[in-house]
Amino acid sequence: MRKCKNSEATFWRTASPNPETSCVEWIGCRWRGYGTVWYQGNRWRAHRLAWTFKRGSIPDGLFVLHKCNNRRCVNVDHLYLGTHLENVRDSLACGSFRTVFFKGNSYNALRWRGDRE
Numbered sequence: 001m002r003k004c005k006n007s008e009a010t011f012w013r014t015a016s017p018n019p020e021t022s023c024v025e026w027i028g029c030r031w032r033g034y035g036t037v038w039y040q041g042n043r044w045r046a047h048r049l050a051w052t053f054k055r056g057s058i059p060d061g062l063f064v065l066h067k068c069n070n071r072r073c074v075n076v077d078h079l080y081l082g083t084h085l086e087n088v089r090d091s092l093a094c095g096s097f098r099t100v101f102f103k104g105n106s107y108n109a110l111r112w113r114g115d116r117e
Contacts, residue, residue: 008053011037015046015074023073024050033071050074051081063087069094 026035035046
């Protein structure tokens with residue numbers, strides 16, 4: 001994982017604008033599709049650190065969500081704060097909700113217990 005040497009300028013050099021989507025995509029290390037970076041001794045998801053640099057701290061209980069549904073995007077104009085529920089609903093709506101349970105079964109493949117009589 002790239003060491004960011006405690007510099008915002010170093011962070012932004014590891015992102016590249018995509019003129020087709022207007023996303024600013026993280027080109028450094030990724031984990032599960034999200035950019036990751038070490039900053040001041042902590043591992044950050046790149047979009048969360050971008051938010052912190054440009055908009056300030058992230059309040060407790062809130063998540064940084066992507067309007068563009070691009071996990072690599074660190075463009076703060078494409079990010080917004082939301083709750084866990086909003087994050088799950090957003091990921092369900094765009095089809096990116098992938099939770100794996102036991103033995104590799106996908107969450108989407110399981111039936112709800114409530115649909116049985």
